[in-house]
Amino acid sequence: MLLTLLRNDRGGQIMLGVLALVIIAVPILNLVVPQGNPLHVPTYLVTLMGKYLTYALLAVTVDLVWGYLGILSLGHGAFFALGGYAMGMYLMRQIGDRGVYGNPELPDFMVFLNWKELPWFWAGFDMFWFALLMVIVVPAILAFVFGWLAFRSRVTGVYLSIMTQALTYALLLAFFRNEMGFGGNNGLTDFKDMLGFSLQADGTRIALFVASGIALALGYLICRYIINSKLGRVIVAIRDAESRTRFVGYKVENYKVWVFTVSAILAGIAGALYVPQVGIINPGEFSPLNSIEIVIWVAIGGRATLYGAVLGAILVNYSKTLFTGLMPESWLFMLGALFVLVTLYLPKGLAGLVNQLKTHTVSKKVTA
Amino acid sequence: MMKRLMILVVLSWLCFQSVQAEDVLIEVLPLLQTNTVQTKQQAIETLAKSTDANRAQYLQVLMNGELYLHSNGTLAIVKDSQVLDPKTNQVLTLPSSEFKKITTTNNLRSQIRKALEQLNLTDANPTVRLQAATNLLNTITPDIAASWQQLLTTETNPTVKNALQLGIDLAALNAPEKSARLQAIQLLSGNLAPEVRKRLQVLTTDSDAEIAQASQRSLKTINDKIELYSYGETLFFGVSLGSILVLAAIGLAITFGVMGVINMAHGELIMLGAYTTYFIQQLMPSFIDYSLILAIPAAFIVSGLMGVLIERTVIRHLYGRPLETLLATFGISLILQQLVRTVVSPQNVPVSNPSWMSGSLEINSVLSLTYNRLYIIVFCLIVFAVLFMVLKKTNLGLQVRAVSQNRAMARAMGVRSARVDALTFGLGSGIAGVAGVALSQITNVGPNLGQSYIIDSFMVVVFGGVGNLWGTLVAGLSLGVVNKVLEPWAGAVLAKILVLVFIILFIQKRPRGLFPQKGRAAGD
Numbered sequence: 071m072l073l074t075l076l077r078n079d080r081g082g083q084i085m086l087g088v089l090a091l092v093i094i095a096v097p098i099l100n101l102v103v104p105q106g107n108p109l110h111v112p113t114y115l116v117t118l119m120g121k122y123l124t125y126a127l128l129a130v131t132v133d134l135v136w137g138y139l140g141i142l143s144l145g146h147g148a149f150f151a152l153g154g155y156a157m158g159m160y161l162m163r164q165i166g167d168r169g170v171y172g173n174p175e176l177p178d179f180m181v182f183l184n185w186k187e188l189p190w191f192w193a194g195f196d197m198f199w200f201a202l203l204m205v206i207v208v209p210a211i212l213a214f215v216f217g218w219l220a221f222r223s224r225v226t227g228v229y230l231s232i233m234t235q236a237l238t239y240a241l242l243l244a245f246f247r248n249e250m251g252f253g254g255n256n257g258l259t260d261f262k263d264m265l266g267f268s269l270q271a272d273g274t275r276i277a278l279f280v281a282s283g284i285a286l287a288l289g290y291l292i293c294r295y296i297i298n299s300k301l302g303r304v305i306v307a308i309r310d311a312e313s314r315t316r317f318v319g320y321k322v323e324n325y326k327v328w329v330f331t332v333s334a335i336l337a338g339i340a341g342a343l344y345v346p347q348v349g350i351i352n353p354g355e356f357s358p359l360n361s362i363e364i365v366i367w368v369a370i371g372g373r374a375t376l377y378g379a380v381l382g383a384i385l386v387n388y389s390k391t392l393f394t395g396l397m398p399e400s401w402l403f404m405l406g407a408l409f410v411l412v413t414l415y416l417p418k419g420l421a422g423l424v425n426q427l428k429t430h431t432v433s434k435k436v437t438a
Numbered sequence: 439m440m441k442r443l444m445i446l447v448v449l450s451w452l453c454f455q456s457v458q459a460e461d462v463l464i465e466v467l468p469l470l471q472t473n474t475v476q477t478k479q480q481a482i483e484t485l486a487k488s489t490d491a492n493r494a495q496y497l498q499v500l501m502n503g504e505l506y507l508h509s510n511g512t513l514a515i516v517k518d519s520q521v522l523d524p525k526t527n528q529v530l531t532l533p534s535s536e537f538k539k540i541t542t543t544n545n546l547r548s549q550i551r552k553a554l555e556q557l558n559l560t561d562a563n564p565t566v567r568l569q570a571a572t573n574l575l576n577t578i579t580p581d582i583a584a585s586w587q588q589l590l591t592t593e594t595n596p597t598v599k600n601a602l603q604l605g606i607d608l609a610a611l612n613a614p615e616k617s618a619r620l621q622a623i624q625l626l627s628g629n630l631a632p633e634v635r636k637r638l639q640v641l642t643t644d645s646d647a648e649i650a651q652a653s654q655r656s657l658k659t660i661n662d663k664i665e666l667y668s669y670g671e672t673l674f675f676g677v678s679l680g681s682i683l684v685l686a687a688i689g690l691a692i693t694f695g696v697m698g699v700i701n702m703a704h705g706e707l708i709m710l711g712a713y714t715t716y717f718i719q720q721l722m723p724s725f726i727d728y729s730l731i732l733a734i735p736a737a738f739i740v741s742g743l744m745g746v747l748i749e750r751t752v753i754r755h756l757y758g759r760p761l762e763t764l765l766a767t768f769g770i771s772l773i774l775q776q777l778v779r780t781v782v783s784p785q786n787v788p789v790s791n792p793s794w795m796s797g798s799l800e801i802n803s804v805l806s807l808t809y810n811r812l813y814i815i816v817f818c819l820i821v822f823a824v825l826f827m828v829l830k831k832t833n834l835g836l837q838v839r840a841v842s843q844n845r846a847m848a849r850a851m852g853v854r855s856a857r858v859d860a861l862t863f864g865l866g867s868g869i870a871g872v873a874g875v876a877l878s879q880i881t882n883v884g885p886n887l888g889q890s891y892i893i894d895s896f897m898v899v900v901f902g903g904v905g906n907l908w909g910t911l912v913a914g915l916s917l918g919v920v921n922k923v924l925e926p927w928a929g930a931v932l933a934k935i936l937v938l939v940f941i942i943l944f945i946q947k948r949p950r951g952l953f954p955q956k957g958r959a960a961g962d
Contacts, residue, residue: 228761236897
């Protein structure tokens with residue numbers, strides 16, 4: 071079944087192959103190869119790569135809705151952040167009485183705010199399964215409600231993009247408020263351990279890295295499955311000719327809502343894997359800038375390819391790490407120039423560039 | 439006994455002298471020499487009632503404790519160890535050590551103060567008169583009120599007249615006859631001065647039931663009025679916030695609404711306008727008052743040229759692909775932000791307010807409108823009117839509308855659409871720059887200035903209906919007012935969230951905004 075799924079997806083085959091290799095090799099190079107050996111992969115690098123993998127999954131979810139469904143979501147960062155917050159709340163409860171104030175029941179920031187008891191929406195987050203459920207349910211509900219309202223009233227195109235941006239902006243403002251009970255400006259941090267394993271331990275970090283890799287692979291396959299199915303044909307039809315699809319008899323709104331919701335769930339999972347690896351979640355993740363950055367990963371990698379999104383996310387973030395370290399001044403110049411140049415000269419992204427070169431050589435042969 | 443006798447002799451002598459010279463100092467000298475509180479009170483009263491031109495100055499130095507007395511009966515002002523003649527202000531040769539200070543008590547000083555204020559009531563400057571009347575309101579007594587009644591007949595300034603009348607009415611609250619008191623309460627009904635409220639509040643617990651009831655009624659009228667004015671104030675704040683939103687959004691209404699280009703760099707064009715103001719002020723630090731006048735055209739040109747540059751280099755290639763335009767212009771916004779950070783500074787820069795922007799217009803004692811907000815509102819309306827005229831009455835406006843409605847047909851009629859595109863985008867961007875000048879006066883000018891307005895601007899344009907300038911105006915103003923109305927009970931942040939949620943829901947109901955385009959212009 072895996073093979074049929076990826077039969078016509080050369081890029082996907084390569085991407086998943088490399089991913090499998092990395093998931094297997096990195097733990098070995100980190101745990102087995104001794105420190106000092108040039109082949110040793112230090113733990114910080116493992117975490118960094120794990121972070122990139124969660125970004126890649128996020129990019130895949132945006133590609134699903136933008137590339138195939140034609141919805142340019144400028145608010146996918148919100149689903150990512152909500153998943154992250156759900157995981158962060160679990161990690162927060164795991165701190166127990168090891169916080170600065172040593173209160174066994176309340177997280178530090180609540181003690182600081184002089185709260186007497188846990189707000190109702192924190193109930194249950196001391197259980198891992200409940201947190202996992204919320205990682206899925208919360209973004210799903212938001213995406214479903216928003217999508218149901220927006221798509222049913224046929225808000226499309228630019229309007230929809232701006233609405234998604236307003237959505238994440240409103241959440242940003244809301245989570246900044248201390249009264250919301252999510253740590254306000256500082257967010258959730260100082261995590262100690264997860265399922266009893268210390269987050270500082272090499273083993274835990276490796277496990278999180280592997281989990282991120284597997285999540286990416288599964289997320290990719292789910293998206294690929296959707297696209298290859300009959301549903302996939304319909305959503306591409308919606309992207310290319312929405313009115314026509316509607317007249318043919320398809321319930322366009324329902325398709326849109328469901329794909330949007332699936333995408334949001336996967337984004338939430340990416341967020342949940344991101345938080346334990348970076349050790350913090352704060353309202354900044356809701357900022358509209360973050361969401362637009364995701365879109366540019368996809369645009370650079372190549373829309374409507376899925377593997378292009380993975381490529382774009384990893385490349386852009388790797389260069390971000392590189393350049394903010396080397397010359398921090400220039401990074402925004404570079405990112406800005408990337409936005410402009412890619413939209414002007416690479417409308418199909420890097421993946422499209424490869425295909426273009428291929429067709430170029432083919433057509434040359436034909437004309438010759 | 440000897441002393442008393444002497445005073446009597448001197449006073450009678452003074453009576454003869456007074457015709458000859460109006461030297462009030464000689465008149466009060468013996469009173470000051472006796473050094474009791476009563477005589478000093480008398481002295482102050484004499485000083486206040488005299489017609490001497492210098493009487494105010496004498497009272498002032500006496501209050502400041504600078505009036506000294508020599509044993510030989512010479513009065514002098516001793517100030518910074520200099521001995522001056524109080525009449526001529528010339529230096530006296532007597533050593534300061536031989537003088538004794540004429541001391542005053544708190545009671546005496548407050549008596550002097552009142553006397554001085556009373557004197558000020560006849561000052562030539564109406565502002566001084568008004569101030570004096572206001573200062574005396576709290577301690578007004580029937581005899582002062584009587585003197586005010588006289589002043590009222592000669593007073594010409596209506597504001598001062600009102601203040602005097604208020605004082606007379608307030609004094610009447612203490613009148614011995616009940617009917618006069620009741621009449622005063624009636625007269626004060628609806629008066630917003632804080633003194634009135636204070637006095638009426640006390641009277642509501644008066645032993646006389648009729649008085650208490652009457653003052654309660656008057657007080658209620660006053661409170662109702664105050665409530666009304668506080669609504670007025672909220673409305674004013676709302677409209678001024680709305681004007682800011684309209685200013686920020688109106689350039690976008692051109693580029694997004696008329697041209698269909700989503701310009702995410704719009705905020706940065708506003709920022710450029712604000713920075714232009716800063717640079718103009720740096721160039722002419724001694725003419726801050728005029729800097730804004732100069733900054734408006736300068737900002738229009740700077741942002742407008744930048745807009746034309748953006749259109750020619752990037753947007754031109756992306757017409758008809760709105761989502762790509764969004765991404766490319768977002769890239770431009772990042773570049774512009776970083777440019778400002780690198781070239782100017784990552785910190786906010788100080789932009790000063792011209793003197794004519796500070797202060798406020800006092801409508802009455804509970805409602806005052808600050809000038810900077812007032813000017814913003816006026817400025818916004820002017821910009822709107824000018825833009826509207828440009829689009830409706832000029833040749834350029836005609837071509838802009840033609841191209842935005844049907845590009846191919848406009849081209850066929852000989853409109854150079856590429857040039858029109860560039861000029862339209864330049865116009866929208868220039869307006870953004872002008873908005874930046876206004877924003878520099880009310881918010882911090884820094885690299886992030888644009889980002890904080892871009893989402894609001896889009897909300898305003900989308901809410902109002904794309905392609906409709908009136909829609910933008912109505913949407914901006916109403917969002918501003920709604921925001922300010924919600925703020926008192928929801929807090930600033932929650933109010934903003936509620937407004938955002940409201941717009942999101944509103945767009946579900948009416949996807950094309952308040953005033954949707956009709957007919958062919960509506961497109962697909």
